[in-house]
Amino acid sequence: MRQRTDATTGAAERRGASGAGRGYGVVLGLCWVAVFFDGLDMFMFGATIPAMLADASLGLDPGAAGTIGSLATFGMLVGALSAGLLTDAVGRRWGIAVCCTVFSLASGLCAAAPTAEVFGAGRLIAGLGLGGLLPTAIAMVSEFAPDRRRNLSIGALMTGHHAGGIAAALLGIWLVGALGWRSIYWVGVAPVLVIVPLALLVLPESPSFLAARERRWHGRAGDSHDAGCSGPPRDVGRSGDRHDAGRPGPAALAGLAGLFRGGSGPVTLFFWLTSFAGLLLVYGVSTWLPALMQAEGHDIGSSLGFLLTVNAGGIAGMLVAGRVSDAWGPVRVATLWFLVTALWTVLLSVRTALPLTYALVFLVGLFLFSAQTMVYAAVAHVFPPGNRATAIGWTTGMGRFGAVFGPWMGGWLFATGSQSWGFAAFALAAVCGTATLLCAGWAIRRRPRGGSAAA
Structure with a gap:
């Protein structure tokens, strides 16, 4: 049984090595765009505060603006702590899709917010997605990058965050002045329309994650293969596949x-x-x-x-x-x-x-x-x-x-x-x-x- 497990795991890791090389460009490019919107969303609040304070219909004052900034930071803290646990259990691809969906829809809520309280709720929810995306994207890129370029790949990924910060500053001048502060938050909805469908259609799952999941499955299964079990869950990498690796809760706690x-x-x-x-x-x-x-x-x-x-x-x-x-x-x-x-x-x-x-x-x-x-x-x-x-x-x-x-x-x-x-x-x-x-x-x-x- 032990030899069978080792052989299966070794095969998964060999598949992972070849799959990582083929998917590297797609993963780095798509994750970079996601991190760009992460940076844009993170910095857009600072770029729109003056216009929001001048909007009497919103009812925002400087004290409330400071509280909203803290709510977003708290959301990022919770998102960062929970996203890694989740994606180590269910996969990087779904983690990226979920995080982008959360902060994109929350940006739409902010754009349509009738009051400062609703806007603050939107920023808190956005923080959950923003906090979860970065660790997930970093893990994904590190697992697809060639060994000789792994750290450079992570650095290149994070340039997207600063490019998003620059874009927020420029949009704060060009867009907010012409169309109002809500316009920049409507831009923040783009990831759910573009990145999420692409992630589910073309983004491969991390082969290293799949190999690790296979090891965990064999560790839980023990000798159940000899009892006629159908084998480990299918390696997945395309949009039509399902993750059925088992219960995410125990796997997440084991990861912690x-x-x-x-x-x-x-x-x-x-x-x-x-x-x-x-x-x-x-x-x-x-x-x-x-x-x-x-x-x-x-x-x-x-x-x-x-x-x-x-x-x-x-x-x-x-x-x-x-x-x-x-x-x-x-x-x-x-x-x-x-x-x-x-x-x-x-x-x-x-x-x-x-x-x-x-x-x-x-x-x-x-x-x-x-x-x-x-x-x-x-x-x-x-x-x-x-x-x-x-x-x-x-x-x-x-x-x-x-x-x-x-x-x-x-x-x-x-x-x-x-x-x-x-x-x-x-x-x-x-x-x-x-x-x-x-x-x-x-x-x-x-x-x-x-x-x-x-x-």
Whole structure:
């Protein structure tokens, strides 16, 4: 029985290797478009706040706008924690389709919202889909990418998020001014009309997920094959197939427990702490960097110029970090990138000419965003397919607490008159990210062979 199981699993993995190569371009392209709309949806609220506050029929005030922003962040936290568990049980393809459907329909609800309360409900629901899409797409791309380009592929995928941020800023000028704030949310409905049908029609299922599911099935079946069972569930990859791998609940819980088995507990916890520090930086710096530079006496120009510059740096950084990580390893690169982020953040406190200020902002974007993305790449590298999406999802979800704390910390610094310490505070967070990644690397090396995660 054991030999039969090993042979079947080996065959699934061989099918996975060939299938991954054939589907790589389709997977990366379609996931990139999905992540682009994820970034567009995430940043569109900030781009429409002024027009929404001016719309008396909506009844939105600044306090309510802040609450709505928090609701969306909370939704992303819940979505990130739950999506990995779900997609490790039922598959990446369906996970992407469901997440895109959720945030697209929620965008339509926001576009048609008659009151601020309904709009807030829409943003909360959108957060569930937005939080779930990224870990699912990262897991999918990492499993289809060739080994020599896996980290570059994840970096390339995440450029879509920053391209979406740039598009949100531009649409905030071109579309909102001409057609009103609701128009940009109608654009956010596009994924359910385009991406979801394509995902169900042409997106293949992850062969690594299928092989892991087959191993889980054999583990549950025991000797039932000898008792006349019909065999493991069918490998699926086309729209007409069904996932009938069994109950998703037990498989999902097993995936979560696997993050702490075989000496992987410390690795998991250090990745969670790093993600907290990384998203604290991403959201804190993105929110308060213009105000902090103004407090230091910088002339930063327009907010749009800052947004375009920092996202352009993010796009370049994803490609650079991904390529370097394929040579050095994502843990090493993320560690170095956090340390360099601390240096550039401190240098922003030095008053310089406007062109040099924008160059520094570009460099902050280049290292900061890609440092956090390489944390996700490291998790995808360390954990096996059976609980990879769960590992990425929970790393992202725990980081969402930092996404909430970072903007709050910046506001607290200004409220207490301590904004002169702002750059030092964010630089300290980057140093903490460096330290926790060093600890993660140490824990990976000390983990017993045969643990639940693959080094």
